[in-house]
Amino acid sequence: MLFSAPAAAQEAVHGGPVRALAVAPDGGVASAGFDQAIILWEPGGQRARGVLRWHQGAVNALAALPGGMLASSGEDGLVALWPPRPGPEPLRVLTGHRGPVAGLAAAGGRLASASWDGTARVWDLSGGAPVRVLEGHQGHVNAVAVRSDGLVATAGFDGTLRAWPEGGTAGEAPLTLAEFGLPLNALVALPGGVLAVGGAEGELRLVGPDGRMRAVQAGARPIVALAASPDGTQIAAAGLGGSVTVWEVESLRLRHTLEGPGLPVWSVAWAADGASLWTGGTDRRVRRWNAATGRPMGPVEGPAAETIPAGLHPQGAQVFRACAACHALDAAAPPMAGPHLHGIFGRRMGTLPGYTYSERLARGDITWTRETVGDLFTRGPDVVTPGTRMPIQTVGNAEELDALLDFLEAATR
Structure with a gap:
């Protein structure tokens, strides 16, 4: 349900790792995580204006939709569509997945979802077209993106990057864009038909529409989230190593490393104006960073340490x-x-x-x-x-x- 945020909500934190972030055009931020909660923040992120508790399980993904709406998905296999001012229940619930929904991507009037049931789905939010079920991965589908030409791309635990052209038919075999041999966790679309993908070995790869590939080692630990700047010139890679690296797309030159409390970072998103980034992770907090300098726009200490009795290891x-x-x-x-x-x-x-x-x-x-x-x-x-x-x-x-x-x-x- 939705709770109005009291004054103390300025200190609101999640009860578990922050798994997903979404930023609305007005600057408002939504965060979600393993604690089954979605926290809605005022623009600037300093005050929580409400908390949604509806999903029956961890909330894995969020996506900002046209008109100020929000999509959420989770371990319960459901995709919920929320109005700009949410009530206790979502406006609409999209059903059909038979496993946790790990990724969402919105483009125009379409919403794509990736699930651990081995499929992705493409939903027409106007309700005017049937749902497309995309099958082809061997195992979990961890991430989904919609390319600028309408092609729907997916990344999976099987280490493959696959795609389905817009307007395809039911049961159509996917294109295999690349095979990497290790699980892929994150995927985002960039201008010009380029796809950025990150996986278990910590390498960030850019795959062009012609199949040309460029890569850089973004960290020693797995990449679990990617986000492109609004103009598509930069990409942020978050991982289990505890930091976020920001890269120039054209040159793959490292611009910044965002150093937080040193705990795994599970989510990253850019502000709509490109001037700042948001991150969330194991420390249960949502943090804001200056995109020009890479410096935090607030404290970076971890959550208050639990009192440990004296004499323990x-x-x-x-x-x-x-x-x-x-x-x-x-x-x-x-x-x-x-x-x-x-x-x-x-x-x-x-x-x-x-x-x-x-x-x-x-x-x-x-x-x-x-x-x-x-x-x-x-x-x-x-x-x-x-x-x-x-x-x-x-x-x-x-x-x-x-x-x-x-x-x-x-x-x-």
Whole structure:
């Protein structure tokens, strides 16, 4: 539902990582994330004017639509269309996907959606044309974009960049624009029919309409979000390494590196006038940056640190920072994107009363012990608990993993 924002809403933060951002022509900003909430911010981003809680699961994507409308999509497989002044319910709900909807792209009167059900869909927002279902990827479709010539492009976990020309027929086989061999997470259209794509190896690639490709290493960690400046001359790449890099499209020269609290950045968007950028990530906050200088337009400290009892492993507490965005240690803490961890050791997964788990965790066939938690952070949540909502992250350093486990064993008693 929508809540009017009290004076204290100036300090509003999400209860989990900020997964998506959208900027309206009037400068208003919408943010959404793993906590199932959409926060609507006044132009300038200093005051929250409302909070929408409608999706049943994490909100993965947002898109600004003509007329001040907003589209949102999430883990529940639904795409919601919101009017400029939202009420408790969306104006319209687009159904048909059979898995989480991870990406949205709007162009004119069309909205394209990418889903983990292995398909993308193209919706005519006027209702005058049937929905196009785009099939061809092997596995999750993570991102979608609409090129300037109307071609709909998709990027997937199978490492391929595929496309469907405008006006195609149902069941039409896609064009394979490129194959990279590693999962692709982010996609955005640039002027002149160019597509920018980012993936698991941290490389930013620009693919022209003639197939010509240019690439630059944007970071050592996966790229999870891309955004083009309004004039198409710059592109921002956000990743799990904790920073955002801004590149000149023509030369692929690095212009700025936006350095925040050092936690993964999940979303990035440009202001409509191109003068600033917005970012959101694991620290649960929406931040604004000067596009000309790359400097923050406000503080960049992380969320207030949870009080840690004296005597606990300091290195483990530091590693836990990445977990603290979604999980509290105290059973009495306010609701967050993930369940609290109090008493986790010895508890079967998916059994904490009052928390709605993803289907995989709800089956509860793992009991959390030092060994099973260690396995989760060694092989990754996507391997140990496929289908989980938990962000994919591992602790590859054995010393840091031991420190984290020591910390959790003491802090969750």
